[in-house]
Amino acid sequence: MSATVAVLSRIRLPSAAMTFGVLLTGVVALGAVLAPWLTNADPLGLGTDILSAPSAAHPMGTDDLGRDLFARVLYGGRVSLGVGLFSGLLSVVFGTGIGLIAGFAGGMSDEVLMRVTEMFQVMPKLLAAVVVVSLVGSSLTNEVLVIGLLSWPATARVIRSRVQVLRGQDFIAAARMGGASPLRILWRNLLPNVSAFVLVSTSLQIASAIVSESFLSFLGLGDPGHPSWGLLLQQGQLFLEQAWWLTTLPGVALAMTVLGMNLLGDGLSGGRAR
Amino acid sequence: MTGLILRLLLKRLVGTVPLVFAVVALTFFVIRLAPGDPAFILAGEAPTPEFLAQVRAENGLDKPVWVQFMTFLGRAATGDFGKSIFAGRPVFEVILERLPATALLAGVAMVIASVVGVLLGVSAAKRAGSTQDAAISVLSLLGTSVPSFWIGQVLILVFAVWLGWFPVSGMVAARARYTGFNHVWDVAVHMVLPVTTLAVYLVTLIARFTRTAMIEALSQDFILVARAKGVGSRTILWHHAFRNAVVTTVTVIGLEFGAVLAGTVVVEIVFGWPGLGRLFYDAIYRRDFPLLTGSFMFSALVVIAVNTLSEIICAMLDPRLRRT
Amino acid sequence: MTDPVLSVRDLTVRFGEVAVVDKVGLDVMPGEIVGLVGESGSGKSVTARAVMRLLPRRAAISGSVRLLGEDIGAMSERRLRALRGSVVSMIFQDPMTSFDPVHRIGAQIAEAITVHARPGWRKATKRVGSLLESVGIAPARARAFPHELSGGMRQRAMTAMAVANGPALMIADEPTTALDVTVQDQVMQLMRDLNQSSGTAILLITHNIAVVASLCSRLVVLYAGRVVEDGPTADLLSAPRHPYTTALLRSVPRLDQPATRLVAISGQPPDPANPPSGCMFQPRCERAIARCREAEPPLGAVGAGHHVRCWRPVEVAA
Numbered sequence: 001m002s003a004t005v006a007v008l009s010r011i012r013l014p015s016a017a018m019t020f021g022v023l024l025t026g027v028v029a030l031g032a033v034l035a036p037w038l039t040n041a042d043p044l045g046l047g048t049d050i051l052s053a054p055s056a057a058h059p060m061g062t063d064d065l066g067r068d069l070f071a072r073v074l075y076g077g078r079v080s081l082g083v084g085l086f087s088g089l090l091s092v093v094f095g096t097g098i099g100l101i102a103g104f105a106g107g108m109s110d111e112v113l114m115r116v117t118e119m120f121q122v123m124p125k126l127l128a129a130v131v132v133v134s135l136v137g138s139s140l141t142n143e144v145l146v147i148g149l150l151s152w153p154a155t156a157r158v159i160r161s162r163v164q165v166l167r168g169q170d171f172i173a174a175a176r177m178g179g180a181s182p183l184r185i186l187w188r189n190l191l192p193n194v195s196a197f198v199l200v201s202t203s204l205q206i207a208s209a210i211v212s213e214s215f216l217s218f219l220g221l222g223d224p225g226h227p228s229w230g231l232l233l234q235q236g237q238l239f240l241e242q243a244w245w246l247t248t249l250p251g252v253a254l255a256m257t258v259l260g261m262n263l264l265g266d267g268l269s270g271g272r273a274r
Numbered sequence: 275m276t277g278l279i280l281r282l283l284l285k286r287l288v289g290t291v292p293l294v295f296a297v298v299a300l301t302f303f304v305i306r307l308a309p310g311d312p313a314f315i316l317a318g319e320a321p322t323p324e325f326l327a328q329v330r331a332e333n334g335l336d337k338p339v340w341v342q343f344m345t346f347l348g349r350a351a352t353g354d355f356g357k358s359i360f361a362g363r364p365v366f367e368v369i370l371e372r373l374p375a376t377a378l379l380a381g382v383a384m385v386i387a388s389v390v391g392v393l394l395g396v397s398a399a400k401r402a403g404s405t406q407d408a409a410i411s412v413l414s415l416l417g418t419s420v421p422s423f424w425i426g427q428v429l430i431l432v433f434a435v436w437l438g439w440f441p442v443s444g445m446v447a448a449r450a451r452y453t454g455f456n457h458v459w460d461v462a463v464h465m466v467l468p469v470t471t472l473a474v475y476l477v478t479l480i481a482r483f484t485r486t487a488m489i490e491a492l493s494q495d496f497i498l499v500a501r502a503k504g505v506g507s508r509t510i511l512w513h514h515a516f517r518n519a520v521v522t523t524v525t526v527i528g529l530e531f532g533a534v535l536a537g538t539v540v541v542e543i544v545f546g547w548p549g550l551g552r553l554f555y556d557a558i559y560r561r562d563f564p565l566l567t568g569s570f571m572f573s574a575l576v577v578i579a580v581n582t583l584s585e586i587i588c589a590m591l592d593p594r595l596r597r598t
Numbered sequence: 599m600t601d602p603v604l605s606v607r608d609l610t611v612r613f614g615e616v617a618v619v620d621k622v623g624l625d626v627m628p629g630e631i632v633g634l635v636g637e638s639g640s641g642k643s644v645t646a647r648a649v650m651r652l653l654p655r656r657a658a659i660s661g662s663v664r665l666l667g668e669d670i671g672a673m674s675e676r677r678l679r680a681l682r683g684s685v686v687s688m689i690f691q692d693p694m695t696s697f698d699p700v701h702r703i704g705a706q707i708a709e710a711i712t713v714h715a716r717p718g719w720r721k722a723t724k725r726v727g728s729l730l731e732s733v734g735i736a737p738a739r740a741r742a743f744p745h746e747l748s749g750g751m752r753q754r755a756m757t758a759m760a761v762a763n764g765p766a767l768m769i770a771d772e773p774t775t776a777l778d779v780t781v782q783d784q785v786m787q788l789m790r791d792l793n794q795s796s797g798t799a800i801l802l803i804t805h806n807i808a809v810v811a812s813l814c815s816r817l818v819v820l821y822a823g824r825v826v827e828d829g830p831t832a833d834l835l836s837a838p839r840h841p842y843t844t845a846l847l848r849s850v851p852r853l854d855q856p857a858t859r860l861v862a863i864s865g866q867p868p869d870p871a872n873p874p875s876g877c878m879f880q881p882r883c884e885r886a887i888a889r890c891r892e893a894e895p896p897l898g899a900v901g902a903g904h905h906v907r908c909w910r911p912v913e914v915a916a
Contacts, residue, residue, distance in 0.1 A: 122581055125536075137309075214421055219540075258420065504680065504683035593700060594699055
């Protein structure tokens with residue numbers, strides 16, 4: 001069975017929740033991608049209209065420097081989603097790799113890898129990210145790397161369990177007897193069969209990464225040249241009582257995206273992810 | 275029972291030594307991650323040459339790395355986590371000062387979250403498949419998806435700014451100097467919104483995991499056996515099913531404690547609560563790296579302690595986990 | 599004439615459209631051991647659970663089940679709970695999962711007692727101790743957790759729990775299936791002793807003919823949710839009248855007869871959602887005639903206390 005068929009055959013018909021999730025994420029993602037066509041305003045452009053409520057001219061209002069919030073939310077979405085996507089993917093790739101090796105090799109390598117995984121899991125991930133980013137500097141690349149490299153344990157655990165189940169099955173024994181090298185077995189036999197889990201994990205990890213990124217930028221550690229939603233929320237905090245739109249609206253976008261990705265991941269796994 | 279607790283404690287403590295070591299080692303090396311001279315990191319922005327030299331000497335930065343590490347390790351073991359640049363005082367001292375406020379917030383939030391989460395999870399499991407169950411599941415998903423700082427901000431907007439029921443920020447009313455019961459009430463009123471914000475994430479998580487564990491427990495044979503004995507449904511639900519599911523609940527709380535800690539940082543910022551979270555945030559802004567890394571190490575150790583505690587409690591709850 | 603402890607008439611259990619048990623009737627007299635025999639899927643466990651009203655809510659039950667004369671269908675939940683564990687009790691198939699893993703064995707047995715009466719803690723503990731002794735377990739083991747006991751010990755502890763309140767009827771659902779052969783024997787012996795010493799009637803549910811042969815005075819054979827034959831054990835084993843019973847006996851090795859080939863029954867039990875026309879056994883029956891496909895036979899008497907549901911019962915050797 002080709003890998004593609006294996007993946008596709010495991011995707012269930014979308015449930016209502018999953019469809020809703022795709023819709024939510026889709027709307028926000030489209031908004032971010034189509035930003036230049038949806039608004040003429042410059043997200044970094046200062047203006048004279050300070051702290052004005054949502055109106056026809058500024059659909060989401062403006063902040064204390066006269067910048068249009070709608071534009072900032074849309075362009076900010078690019079950053080938040082981008083960082084979320086890449087760091088999510090990074091953690092899935094890393095986690096799947098470790099999970100595959102640990103689950104398949106067993107024995108000492110498994111022990112060692114699991115101890116390391118445990119160490120990363122116990123460490124408060126977000127606080128560690130804060131410390132590291134403060135030290136190495138807050139560029140987008142650094143953010144992606146740090147978030148991605150701290151989030152893999154969850155995926156690793158899931159993949160490892162699955163591989164352990166598969167390891168005992170006949171088709172693996174058959175491949176071994178056919179003289180296939182371990183690497184080949186991992187790539188051709190095991191990987192397609194954990195693909196469903198990888199897919200689910202990807203969705204959930206991206207959701208988690210988006211939250212992590214917003215956490216970092218809320219604390220002021222986001223890339224200053226590329227404002228993301230978290231930064232918007234931090235700036236809105238200062239004017240909480242005067243300008244409710246500055247905090248509520250970016251948050252809605254954030255919530256929609258994360259909820260959407262979580263629903264998607266949940267739906268893909270048939271509710272078994274949790 | 276005490277003999278059992280002691281044995282478990284000993285065994286788990288031994289198990290955490292490598293973890294603790296790893297955390298300390300990580301903290302040590304993380305400072306050296308930054309580009310540039312570690313002395314500048316530890317001395318702050320634009321230090322005087324004398325101060326710089328002093329920092330170098332205090333931290334033995336001219337000695338070989340492994341010697342530095344040993345010193346660091348030794349100091350950490352005695353509670354010396356370095357000296358805060360901004361405060362000019364030992365990090366540990368500063369942390370202890372702010373600890374009670376955070377402990378109050380996090381402690382209350384965790385207790386409330388556990389109780390509410392368990393009740394929601396059990397009632398959802400009891401009516402599994404019903405609309406009430408589905409509603410709770412949807413709310414759970416919402417609660418875990420939305421970042422806590424935004425929830426905090428929304429709560430302030432609705433309940434403090436718009437409705438005016440609660441104060442907007444702070445732990446105590448700024449100008450008043452309450453004592454005794456008035457003081458307690460003042461703090462309590464200030465605590466409502468931040469505790470709710472902090473608890474939301476945990477409640478949804480606990481509710482979800484408790485529900486799953488309860489459904490699993492209720493499908494076991496021994497439940498049918500208990501019914502055949504004539505045991506009432508309330509007793510079956512709590513004395514048998516929940517008593518089996520509670521291990522999952524405790525495990526979840528232990529595992530998510532790190533997230534709760536991160537939550538306190540943002541909640542304290544949003545609500546102006548004078549605790550460790552605010553300290554951490556200020557340290558970021560002031561680039562007070564000794565304080566930053568020191569607080570990180572402290573929180574990581576607390577997380578390890580909480581994890582160990584939850585493992586011990588699980589072993590006490592489930593006799594099958596006691597095999598030593 | 600004494601009243602039966604258990605009297606089941608026209609019991610039908612439906613899950614949605616599908617009838618898993620159809621018009622089953624049986625009686626258990628005081629002190630009697632009756633065997634309910636059939637292969638998996640024949641509806642024996644469902645019947646047993648229906649007697650105690652332990653089926654899930656979506657099961658639709660009709661017919662009458664009378665326990666010591668009382669109709670259990672008309673009872674309130676409260677009355678039912680009062681009877682469960684005290685007048686009628688049940689032991690289940692899998693001893694590994696039948697005990698709550700987080701509570702001690704003694705506590706769980708005591709629970710069976712305290713749910714129905716309020717003896718002091720000391721009294722209950724003593725009673726648990728003597729119960730355990732009566733099933734061959736040292737009273738000190740009451741402090742053990744279920745995972746610390748072997749399968750056989752757990753099953754014996756279950757039995758102790760089931761007789762704790764001196765029930766009039768004990769239902770044993772496949773009590774030996776999950777056990778080793780050596781342990782099976784112990785548990786069977788235990789049941790016989792309990793029956794003789796306390797006069798507890800037993801409804802023994804099993805697919806194992808060997809087990810019923812030694813214990814039961816009467817047998818009820820179930821096939822596809824229907825009673826196909828019932829009567830005294832001796833009669834059924836020596837001269838079975840229903841083709842299914844005959845086939846069942848032929849598939850089991852017998853010590854009292856010359857060694858012959860074991861014959862498996864060909865085919866599969868019918869799918870309750872898609873029953874065959876006429877008699878339920880007819881597709882697999884070697885004696886089937888045209889009439890068998892047209893209509894389902896009624897349960898008719900072929901001897902004293904012996905009934906058969908068949909258009910062409912097996913002849914008795916003259």
